[in-house]
Amino acid sequence: xxxxxxxxxxxEGLHARPATSLVxxxxxxxxxxxxxxxxxxxxxxxxLNILSMTLKGGDTITIIVEGExxxxxxxxxxxxxxxxxxxx
Amino acid sequence: MKGIGASPGIAIxxxxxxxxxxxxxxxxxxxxxxxxxxxxEKFEYAVRTAVGEVEAIKATLPEDDAGLEVMExxxxxxxxxxxxxxxxxKIAVEKRYASDAVIEVIEAARxxxxxxxxxxxxxxxxxxxxxxxxxxxxLNGSLPGAGQMIGATQILGAAxxxxxxTIIIAEDIAPSDTIVMDITKVSGFAxxxxxxxxxxxxxxxAKGIPAVVGCGAGLDxxxxxxxxxxxxxxxxxxxxxxxxxxxxxxxxxxxxxxxxAVLNTLSDVGAxxxxxxxxxxxxxxxxxxxxQESLAFGAEGSxxxxxxxxxxxxxxxxxxxxxxxFYRSIAAGAKGRPIIVRTLDIGGxxxxxxxxxxAEANPFLxxxxxxxxxxxxxxxxxxxxxxxxASQYGQLKIMxxxxxxxxxxxxxRAILEEAKTGLSLADIAFDKDIALGIMIEIPxxxxxxxxxxxxxxxxxxxxxxxxxxxxxxxxxxxxVKHLYDPFxxxxxxxxxxxxxQGDQHxxxxxxxGELAGDTLATLLLLGMGLREFSMSASSIPAVKNIIIHNxxxxxxxxxxxxxxxxxxxxxxxxxxxAMKS
Numbered sequence: 053x054x055x056x057x058x059x060x061x062x063x064e065g066l067h068a069r070p071a072t073s074l075v076x077x078x079x080x081x082x083x084x085x086x087x088x089x090x091x092x093x094x095x096x097x098x099x100l101n102i103l104s105m106t107l108k109g110g111d112t113i114t115i116i117v118e119g120e121x122x123x124x125x126x127x128x129x130x131x132x133x134x135x136x137x138x139x140x
Numbered sequence: 141m142k143g144i145g146a147s148p149g150i151a152i153x154x155x156x157x158x159x160x161x162x163x164x165x166x167x168x169x170x171x172x173x174x175x176x177x178x179x180x181e182k183f184e185y186a187v188r189t190a191v192g193e194v195e196a197i198k199a200t201l202p203e204d205d206a207g208l209e210v211m212e213x214x215x216x217x218x219x220x221x222x223x224x225x226x227x228x229x230k231i232a233v234e235k236r237y238a239s240d241a242v243i244e245v246i247e248a249a250r251x252x253x254x255x256x257x258x259x260x261x262x263x264x265x266x267x268x269x270x271x272x273x274x275x276x277x278x279l280n281g282s283l284p285g286a287g288q289m290i291g292a293t294q295i296l297g298a299a300x301x302x303x304x305x306t307i308i309i310a311e312d313i314a315p316s317d318t319i320v321m322d323i324t325k326v327s328g329f330a331x332x333x334x335x336x337x338x339x340x341x342x343x344x345x346a347k348g349i350p351a352v353v354g355c356g357a358g359l360d361x362x363x364x365x366x367x368x369x370x371x372x373x374x375x376x377x378x379x380x381x382x383x384x385x386x387x388x389x390x391x392x393x394x395x396x397x398x399x400x401a402v403l404n405t406l407s408d409v410g411a412x413x414x415x416x417x418x419x420x421x422x423x424x425x426x427x428x429x430x431x432q433e434s435l436a437f438g439a440e441g442s443x444x445x446x447x448x449x450x451x452x453x454x455x456x457x458x459x460x461x462x463x464x465x466f467y468r469s470i471a472a473g474a475k476g477r478p479i480i481v482r483t484l485d486i487g488g489x490x491x492x493x494x495x496x497x498x499a500e501a502n503p504f505l506x507x508x509x510x511x512x513x514x515x516x517x518x519x520x521x522x523x524x525x526x527x528x529x530a531s532q533y534g535q536l537k538i539m540x541x542x543x544x545x546x547x548x549x550x551x552x553r554a555i556l557e558e559a560k561t562g563l564s565l566a567d568i569a570f571d572k573d574i575a576l577g578i579m580i581e582i583p584x585x586x587x588x589x590x591x592x593x594x595x596x597x598x599x600x601x602x603x604x605x606x607x608x609x610x611x612x613x614x615x616x617x618x619x620v621k622h623l624y625d626p627f628x629x630x631x632x633x634x635x636x637x638x639x640x641q642g643d644q645h646x647x648x649x650x651x652x653g654e655l656a657g658d659t660l661a662t663l664l665l666l667g668m669g670l671r672e673f674s675m676s677a678s679s680i681p682a683v684k685n686i687i688i689h690n691x692x693x694x695x696x697x698x699x700x701x702x703x704x705x706x707x708x709x710x711x712x713x714x715x716x717x718a719m720k721s
Contacts, residue, residue, distance in 0.1 A: 068213045098222035106261045109493035
């Protein structure tokens, strides 16, 4: 299991468009990826779940990845938060 | 029937009812396992068909179309794993029919969104509903029994618009509807749900199509092809009108069109009352492009340049050079007209992640605007230096937001002097006499306008926050927002005091809140002595039209009358009456 914290830097938060990209990215891997903020955890394979967390700029979240390809999956998600999110 | 006029104008045309498919929640259980299997397959099929449908629409859109994003979100929601798991779970475990399961799952999701505090996320409810409706439409078969009814707008009905002069009648307009609609053939909108800020209202306003929203269930009586009149100015929908009504509204429509044409010719006319008092009408802007657009409406400069745009949607603070370029381009674009630059008004509901500000229990009463600027001096100095440098290229003034006492003015002025000294030492040119003014938007500032007037060069009344703080009303809170009322006698007295104190101390007072562009308030404010109004550029012609047809004498009479009244209801009734004559 790989766990890592991220700070949402995009001013407008994690909106529908980046959420779409994130879900599509997560679906490429076999591992189960979840997003945790406070005491609420949701699976990352659902856009509805991500939107329901109302993630805004400045929020800190924890991403948890678990499964056979967890290392690659976690790395891809890491790139998403560090690089792709800026471009969206 | 009565609704909310969301976009002005008159439309007379044939109705196209984007009918709710009244899908019933049967409340029945599936008799056996075969049914579970069948309903699950039906659901999977409906999702696949719905996705195919959206893909097909998407394929018709040009590559840079803004609608593509809406479609991508739709596709993702249709295939959403959480929705799928929940629906299939309901079918398999609770033995629900597929359509019941979808309705219940979507309703639960809508509930989550409805309770969100954030406007953006809350508005995604429409996207979720949109996806749910799309799936439901493809779940065919008759549904026995009765129960709770929910409406599902028939989205693709929107693609059926073939006839000119169509009036769209719908429960509400979903974001994806307007993309597939041939909007050039739509002459009016009437919806059951919605408010002035709903999607339908915004689209209609942007396209200049008359619209009435929030009409309620009464719209159900309208059938496709019925003759309908939509009066977006009066907030009325008339179904199957009599010939005399048609004639009446045809005349009104011509008058409105003429009026719009008259307003268009006003852009070069100076705003002067009939007795020769010159009034200045300016635009509220956020960018150089908006500066250019405002000139077409006859703006005489900008009474409010918001600088937040420069700081938002990015991960680092814009540096002095970047800010300088922003202010310089606007100053130059104004061609000598004055521009009032408001220093950073961030905090509260407008957050910058790179500022790392923690969430607050009362953001509107918290760490925001001038409070941040005075606390983070480096940030403030950078902005002031950039504005000062740009002051070489036009007529710039500096305005401080959220001033609540005189110490803040003194502190800010000291920092401004420091910035000026820095530039002088480096031999960088700037306007040494640049005016420093303040927003009057906190009641304490309005009440102590006499004190503040001695140390600032101008006032600008920000009615939105002034109203919110004076009446202790959060405009975003549905339960109390009806109390938000700039015509409340308490708010009007504060405004009158500020204008009066500004006059006494010979400083200039302007207004840059919503009230400045509200034609109902124009004569009242004129009569109070306001000489500078700053508003969204598109409101300028209508306000100007009132000014050039009235005298100061009449405006004074009206304002004296209003100030003696005891309730906002009486005041607005009286002003509406006064506007007619």
